[in-house]
Amino acid sequence: MIPLMAALPLLTAFLVVFLDVLKVKRTAIKGVFLLGALLPVPVVLLNWPGSEVVGGWAREAGIEVALTGTNLPFIAGELVLFIFVALYSLYYFDFRDKKTPKVLALLLLLHAGLMGAFIARDFFNFYIYMEIASVSAFALVAFSDEKGSKRAAFRYLMLSLLASYLFVFAMGIIYMETGYLNVELIGKNTVPGRELNTALALAFTSLLLKAGIFPLHSWLPDAHSSAPTPVSAVLSGAVVKAPAYGMILLLSALPSGETFRAAAMGVAVASIFFGIAGALLQRDAKRLLAYHTISQMGYVLLGVGSLNFTGAAYYAMAHSIFKGGLFLAVGSLGRESRKLGEFGYSNAPVMALSVLALSLAIGGIGPLVGAYGKELLYESLSGPWKLAVPLGSIGTLTSFAKLNHHLKRGEAPGMPAAWKLSSLGLALAALLTGVYLGAGVNPRDVLYLSSALLLFALLKRLGVLGWSPRAGPREIGRDVNVLTAVFVMVTIVMILLQGV
Amino acid sequence: MKMSTVVRTTTKMVSPFLVTYAAYLMLYGHVSPGGGFQGGVILAVAVILLITSHGYGKVRRRFHFNWASLIESSAGALLVLLGIAGLAFGAFYSNFLPTEGGIILPFNVIVGLEVGAAFTFVFYILLRWVESD
Numbered sequence: 001m002i003p004l005m006a007a008l009p010l011l012t013a014f015l016v017v018f019l020d021v022l023k024v025k026r027t028a029i030k031g032v033f034l035l036g037a038l039l040p041v042p043v044v045l046l047n048w049p050g051s052e053v054v055g056g057w058a059r060e061a062g063i064e065v066a067l068t069g070t071n072l073p074f075i076a077g078e079l080v081l082f083i084f085v086a087l088y089s090l091y092y093f094d095f096r097d098k099k100t101p102k103v104l105a106l107l108l109l110l111h112a113g114l115m116g117a118f119i120a121r122d123f124f125n126f127y128i129y130m131e132i133a134s135v136s137a138f139a140l141v142a143f144s145d146e147k148g149s150k151r152a153a154f155r156y157l158m159l160s161l162l163a164s165y166l167f168v169f170a171m172g173i174i175y176m177e178t179g180y181l182n183v184e185l186i187g188k189n190t191v192p193g194r195e196l197n198t199a200l201a202l203a204f205t206s207l208l209l210k211a212g213i214f215p216l217h218s219w220l221p222d223a224h225s226s227a228p229t230p231v232s233a234v235l236s237g238a239v240v241k242a243p244a245y246g247m248i249l250l251l252s253a254l255p256s257g258e259t260f261r262a263a264a265m266g267v268a269v270a271s272i273f274f275g276i277a278g279a280l281l282q283r284d285a286k287r288l289l290a291y292h293t294i295s296q297m298g299y300v301l302l303g304v305g306s307l308n309f310t311g312a313a314y315y316a317m318a319h320s321i322f323k324g325g326l327f328l329a330v331g332s333l334g335r336e337s338r339k340l341g342e343f344g345y346s347n348a349p350v351m352a353l354s355v356l357a358l359s360l361a362i363g364g365i366g367p368l369v370g371a372y373g374k375e376l377l378y379e380s381l382s383g384p385w386k387l388a389v390p391l392g393s394i395g396t397l398t399s400f401a402k403l404n405h406h407l408k409r410g411e412a413p414g415m416p417a418a419w420k421l422s423s424l425g426l427a428l429a430a431l432l433t434g435v436y437l438g439a440g441v442n443p444r445d446v447l448y449l450s451s452a453l454l455l456f457a458l459l460k461r462l463g464v465l466g467w468s469p470r471a472g473p474r475e476i477g478r479d480v481n482v483l484t485a486v487f488v489m490v491t492i493v494m495i496l497l498q499g500v
Numbered sequence: 501m502k503m504s505t506v507v508r509t510t511t512k513m514v515s516p517f518l519v520t521y522a523a524y525l526m527l528y529g530h531v532s533p534g535g536g537f538q539g540g541v542i543l544a545v546a547v548i549l550l551i552t553s554h555g556y557g558k559v560r561r562r563f564h565f566n567w568a569s570l571i572e573s574s575a576g577a578l579l580v581l582l583g584i585a586g587l588a589f590g591a592f593y594s595n596f597l598p599t600e601g602g603i604i605l606p607f608n609v610i611v612g613l614e615v616g617a618a619f620t621f622v623f624y625i626l627l628r629w630v631e632s633d
Binding site: 013055 | 569576584587592
C-alpha cells in the first residue's frame with residue numbers, strides 16, 4: 001500500500017491533463033487536483049509504520065519503500081504544506097488561461113516526486129523521484145510572468161542536472177562496489193575502500209548543491225523568488241528537503257569519516273550565517289525569504305552532519321511548515337510590489353497575525369514548531385557547535401524584525417479569502433504541531449528576542465541595512481561557469497577529506 | 501515545407517512498416533530484445549518522418565495535436581492503474597496474469613503508446629517555433 005503515496009498523485013496528474021484535453025468543466029479539474037493533494041494522507045495513516053517491497057519481490061531484487069521514524073516528519077511537513085498550497089493555487093492561477101491546468105498537473109507531479117523520494121529506501125528510486133520533482137520545478141519556475149524567471153529557471157536547470165549526473169555516477173560506483181542499491185543491504189555489504197569514499201563524497205556534494213547550501217547556493221535566491229507564489233512556497237518548503245533526505249540515506253548506508261562530517265558541519269554553520277547576512281541586505285521580500293532558506297537548510301545539514309537524523313527530519317518538517325507559510329503570506333501581501341516598505345499588513349489583522357506567528361516560529365521561539373526542532377538539534381551537538389543554534393536564532397529573528405518593521409507600515413492589497421486561510425492555516429499548523437510535539441516556552445527565548453531587537457536597532461542606527469548588494473544583469477553563461485567551478489572545487493575538497 | 505516527390509513517396513511507403521515493427525517490438529518485448537520504450541520511439545519516428553517530408557500542417561490535420569496529448573495522458577493514467585490493479589493480488593505492481601511474462605506485455609504496450617505519443621507531442625511543440633505555415 002505504501003507505493004500508493006507516489007502513485008495516486010501521479011495518477012491525478014495524468015487525469016488533470018486528460019480532462020483538460022477533453023475540455024470538461026473547470027470544477028472537475030479543480031476537484032481532481034485537490035484530491036491528488038489529499039490522497040496520500042489516508043495512505044500514511046493506514047500504513048504507519050511499515051516497509052514493503054514493490055511487486056512483492058525479494059528485497060535483493062526489488063525496490064523497498066518504507067515509512068519510518070526518520071522519514072515520517074519529512075512526509076508530514078510536505079503534506080501539510082502542499083494541501084494549503086493546493087488550496088491557494090486554485091485562487092491564484094487564472095483559470096481562463098489555457099496553461100493553468102498544465103501548471104496544476106506539474107504541481108501534482110512535483111507532489112508525486114517528493115512523496116516518492118521521501119518513502120524511498122533505495123538509492124536509484126530516490127534519484128528517479130527526486131528528478132521528477134526537480135524537472136517539474138524547473139518548468140514551474142519558468143512559468144512565471146516575471147522578468148528574469150526564465151533566466152533563473154535555466155540556471156537552476158543547468159546546475160541541478162549537473163549535480164544529478166554526478167549523483168547517479170556515484171550511485172553507479174556504489175552499485176559496482178557493493179552489488180546493491182538498497183540502503184540497508186549496502187550498509188551490510190560495505191568494504192571500506194577508496195571507491196566508496198569517493199562515491200560518498202561525490203553524492204553528498206551533489207546533494208549539497210541541490211539543497212542550496214552555501215557556497216553552492218547561488219541558483220537558489222533567483223529561482224525561489226521569481227517563481228509564482230505557491231510554487232515558491234513548495235520549492236523552499238519541500239523541494240530542497242528531498243536532497244536532505246538523500247544525505248540521511250547516504251550517511252546511514254555508508255561509513256563516513258570524522259573529518260568529512262566535521263567539514264559538512266562547518267559548511268552548515270557557514271550556510272546559516274551567510275543566509276542571515278544575505279537576508280539582512282535584501283530589499284525584495286521574496287528574495288529575503290529565499291536567503292533564509294539557505295540559512296535554514298544549514299540547520300538541517302547540521303543535524304545530518306552530527307548524525308542526528310531525527311533532529312534533522314523534525315527541523316525539516318518545521319521548516320516546511322513555516323517557510324511555506326511565510327512565502328504564501330508575504331507573497332500575497334506583496335502581489336503588486338515586492339519592495340520592502342511599499343506594502344504591508346497594517347490594515348489586514350489576519351495576515352499580520354500569521355506573519356508574526358510564522359516569524360517567531362522561524363526564530364525558534366516556543367511553543368511554536370521551530371523551537372522543538374532547534375531543541376532536538378541543540379541537544380545532540382557538542383562543544384562549540386552548540387553555539388551555532390542560538391546565534392543563528394538571534395540572527396534570524398533580527399532579519400525578521402526588519403521584515404516586520406517594514407510590513408507594519410504598509411497597506412495590504414485586497415485578496416481572496418482562500419489566501420488568508422492558507423497563511424493562517426499554516427501559522428496554526430506551526431503552533432499546533434509545536435504544542436503537540438511538546439515544545440515548551442523557554443525563558444531563554446525572551447533573551448533571544450530582546451537581543452535580536454537590540455541588534456536590529458543597532459544595525460539600523462549604523463545604517464548597515466541601507467547597503468544593498470549590487471544587482472545588475474549578469475552574463476548567464478559566465479554565472480553557470482563560475483558556479484560549476486566552485487562546485488568542482490568543493491567536490492574535490494570533500495573527496496580528499498573523506499579519504500583522510 | 502514539402503520535400504521532393506521521391507522523399508514523400510518513400511516515407512509514405514516506409515511509415516506503415518515502421519508502425520508494424522513498433523507493434524512487434526511492443527508485443528514481443530518480454531521474450532525477445534526490444535520493449536515498450538524502443539517500440540514507442542519507432543512509433544514516433546513513423547510520424548516524425550511524415551512530418552519532415554510532407555510538412556507540419558498536413559500531418560497535423562490528420563493526426564491532431566490533441567490526439568497525441570490524449571493518448572499520452574490516458575496511457576500514463578493506465579500505467580498507474582495497472583500498478584493499482586496489482587494491489588488486489590497482494591502488492592503494488594504484482595504480476596497477476598498467468599500468461600507468459602504476465603503483466604509485462606500490457607505494460608510494454610502502454611509504455612509504447614505513452615512514449616510514442618510523448619515524442620510526437622514534443623516534436624509538434626518544437627516545430628511550432630521552426631515552422632509557421
